[in-house]
Amino acid sequence: MNTKAVTTETFEAARHGDRNAIVRLLERTQPDIRRYARATCRTADVDDATQETLWLLSRHVGAIRALATLSNWLFSVVRRECLRLARRTGMIAAVDEDALETSLVQRPEHVLRLDLAAAFEALPPHYRDVALMRDLQEMTIDEIAAALDLSRQAVKARLHRARLLLREYLAE
Incomplete structure (x- = not known):
């Protein structure tokens, strides 16, 4: 993720519930989230995975402890969403x-x-x-x-x- 796009001030303000900071955080992370989704998801699921990840980020940004961990958190959420969407459409079965x-x-x-x-x-x-x-x-x-x-x-x-x-x- 391009961490320069998200300043520490914006991240901390978003963590503490500042709505404007959350909007800026979502705007600045969206291109990276979409890029992760394109690399991980089926083409048909990219938009859904991106949207779900942005929604989860807006709801749970307060739980992310540091800006340095944001990228890993986003990648994990995108990956999980891609797998969930693929399983839902029957493209991937859950592995026993x-x-x-x-x-x-x-x-x-x-x-x-x-x-x-x-x-x-x-x-x-x-x-x-x-x-x-x-x-x-x-x-x-x-x-x-x-x-x-x-x-x-x-x-x-x-x-x-x-x-x-x-x-x-x-x-x-």
Whole structure:
């Protein structure tokens, strides 16, 4: 998120309920929220996820403790909204972790290897790179961040999303 777009004064005033500050905060974060939604959601869900995230921000800005955590909070809300919208439309089924684990254990090793390779191939490149570096090359978060010129938070978010997508793919 472009933290320069939101000043500490605006953020703190919004946290304390200043309506004008909340409006400024929403206006300044909206482009980033939309960008997150475009990267995470199906095209049809971008507007709904953006709107829901803005609404949640307006209602819960007081619970966000620091401007530095705003970006992570927004990204988490957008991601959760995209998943919720995809599940609601039947595009993604909720993953039953126990059933998935049982299914994976029962697959022959050669089939499991092919399924894993296909799951990694199905990931968008920016998620695939992070997941491969962490899970196969066993790089640390800091090493991945340095190699890809990303923040630790971006690496963690991409890794989390990649693992969710891998689970969903393997559960099919």
